[in-house]
Amino acid sequence: MEFTLGQVAQILQGKVEGDENAKVSRLDKIQEGKPGGISFLANEKYTSFIYDTEATAVIVSETFATSKILKTNLIRVKDAYSGFTQLLEAYSLMMKTGMEGVQEPAFADPSAQLGSGTFRGAFSYIGKNAQIADGVKIHQQVHIGDRVKIGKNTIIHPGAKICADTVIGANCEIHPGAVIGGDGFGFAPQADGTYKTIPQIGNVIIEDQVSIGTNTTIDCATMGSTIIKKGAKIDNLVQIAHNVSIGENTVIASQTGISGSTEIGKNCIIAGQVGIAGHLKIADNTTIGAKSGIIKSVKEKGSTLFGYIAMDMKNFLKSYSIFKNLSSVENRIKELEKKK
């Protein structure tokens, strides 16, 4: 989409210095600005770039004083940084929610209910009795299973698979290739060494304002529900097993895995490549460092844990600093042994 600088200034309640009719279609960093892009200057460190940038326009504060001749146009606003952020959000929202209607061929079972202002991309599939609220965007090649419910304005990105009976709240984003509600990993060992599949008949419930990352997998509950609570943000390639519960506003970084039936509290921060064993409870406001292994419940709120078998982060780092010189530690013992 293209805008004139006049239109942008109007959105930002600012003033154009230069060509009001120049057009921009992209947001650029000031040091990488190209024709057709609009940048911002809020940090003095970057001031020198404004004289060389090829961006069509730069958003600056009302008080910005030029020291050389400019090649670019200016849009003056009260606060350049928040002006740019405002533009960024408007742009991002427009890109994500601009679509409506159906791209054919798309498949929707006649029993599915579709709200107003929804979008269904080509090769998307919607199963029986699915309920899709107003403003939901179902991108290309998405799969929505039978009886799935999706709340208002949620975006399901290309190729995500939402399996049968999943419930997703409003204003969520499910990123490409994520799979919500695949079977939990449940097998009962038999006397002859084989395994019998334990039917997984539960579902996944995702509350409002949740983000699920690309190619992340969230398994349905064996019975009952795997639950991701309001405002939780989950990164790419994360594994969340059956019957797990993730608390409100908890953030989980990439490639972390959470085993079956574990309950994570609210406002936790879990870094990347962490592994958490099954049937644990992690208290609210827990912080877990990258690559940590958690094998017991965390009872105290606000703990900060780290380590291969996680412990208090400071203690782990103290032990690890000695581990790094363990051969010199052993030499000191040898020395003592000689002298005894």
Next chain:
Amino acid sequence: MEFTLGQVAQILQGKVEGDENAKVSRLDKIQEGKPGGISFLANEKYTSFIYDTEATAVIVSETFATSKILKTNLIRVKDAYSGFTQLLEAYSLMMKTGMEGVQEPAFADPSAQLGSGTFRGAFSYIGKNAQIADGVKIHQQVHIGDRVKIGKNTIIHPGAKICADTVIGANCEIHPGAVIGGDGFGFAPQADGTYKTIPQIGNVIIEDQVSIGTNTTIDCATMGSTIIKKGAKIDNLVQIAHNVSIGENTVIASQTGISGSTEIGKNCIIAGQVGIAGHLKIADNTTIGAKSGIIKSVKEKGSTLFGYIAMDMKNFLKSYSIFKNLSSVENRIKELEKKK
């Protein structure tokens, strides 16, 4: 699907106490029962819930004696737990295998052979000379490459990709987004620092009763076959490299990675986030703890290994318990050094 309590009682060879015509369409936990659900009571601990549950019916044993008035209907069977399990399996099977025929648009090359009782979902693709046996369910957006063979009653869940020349046995489940038979990671270093792609012309063979988890990747062999043997169960986001062989009834949990040409024995249990180097042999009945790194072959059957560089699990835990207090260990050395 909906059943009357009379129909359920007939399946379970039990008797209804209450309304034979009440309908159920869902299996609920007794403490979370809602109208339209059916629960079971097998463990005395849960007895109190039967008087409050909103479930339409509860399966109980023939001998269950009520101590208060019930709001729910009962189905009396010999053994409530196995009765419920039986219902669970019947329900799960019905949900998974109830479909037949074709949802259009679906693509199948005219040279592909399709057995009776098969299902092909919308936007599924079947390549040249593929052979799909009776009862195979190919869900929406699945990709079946050229010359792929799939055995009886196997289920390929939405969006799974089965690349050319893969062979899959009977009664397998390939979960959503799994990719079977993608190219192995083989590149030959050249004198100038670049890499030349080594053609990967082998395939993947998956035997009967294997389960492959969501978004898991199993690479084809460079030449010959990557093999997953009968009854193996593989969880989500697992990586299995080219020319690996996984033994019968071996279980591999989420996010584990197995490097090229490694052979895993039968009846092994490999926990989550384990990494196994290439060209190793892991003996039968080996157990490997979560997050372990395996860098040499395991020769003794029945070993239990654990650790960042894995070793006998007990020994690792002993070392780690000292590591946790390494700064106090060092203090003891300092103390000795002072006194010498």
Next chain:
Amino acid sequence: MEFTLGQVAQILQGKVEGDENAKVSRLDKIQEGKPGGISFLANEKYTSFIYDTEATAVIVSETFATSKILKTNLIRVKDAYSGFTQLLEAYSLMMKTGMEGVQEPAFADPSAQLGSGTFRGAFSYIGKNAQIADGVKIHQQVHIGDRVKIGKNTIIHPGAKICADTVIGANCEIHPGAVIGGDGFGFAPQADGTYKTIPQIGNVIIEDQVSIGTNTTIDCATMGSTIIKKGAKIDNLVQIAHNVSIGENTVIASQTGISGSTEIGKNCIIAGQVGIAGHLKIADNTTIGAKSGIIKSVKEKGSTLFGYIAMDMKNFLKSYSIFKNLSSVENRIKELEKKK
């Protein structure tokens, strides 16, 4: 595809000994040769297999002397190994690039530009203003977002998702289920404990001759570009976060994760399950062992690092060898304490 031995000999500039009209359609290992397959014998260790192989033909060197009667046909060439490799590459190329045209139904926005010799598989999607160069193969169920540019002869394997604004060079391979250009993981903490989504409006740039593994995820930049430079090879299930830069000819093995804004140099080798923190710089020619955690920049070129918190590999292994016997080390301290 099928070839007569005469045709194969012509490609390899060799001579047939046996039936020139026998047909082969497959490349086999000599010890696993079956009718219809062609093998090679270059290593003396395997000589005995040539007398028993069921392969239709075996490629041997001009000087190979038989000691028994052969059941198989021979193709004599100057160097059997390089002859076979040549055949392998020809075969692999033919399998991957043999397709042209469109399998319907496929979706391409009328504004998309498609070069000559391109292929679009069934259920593939191409968005607005996408530019697809000559010879590009877009397999089934692939998603190409708006304004994506793809260079000559690149192959996008089944189900890969290339999000809006991504730029991909020539002669790349994007393997099945990979997602290029999904949103970066950026959320600004708010005073009330919730998170606000930071718009991700940058893109991904992939240069020429890059390979991206199955189900790997590469996030778009917050602003600017996430960049994968020429000749880099990235394995399956790898996570590359927003604004990361990967240098030329760097190789990254499976399940490794690289956090936001980190710059990896050229000709690095990064093994599997490695985690690299954000905002770091890793020097050229760095080697990182499997499962390592990198938390600070690597300044010296050609370093070899390893460890849970990575350090010089030799030093880590020295420390770890003492760690393995830490309880006996502690016993030695106890012994000293007794005697003091």
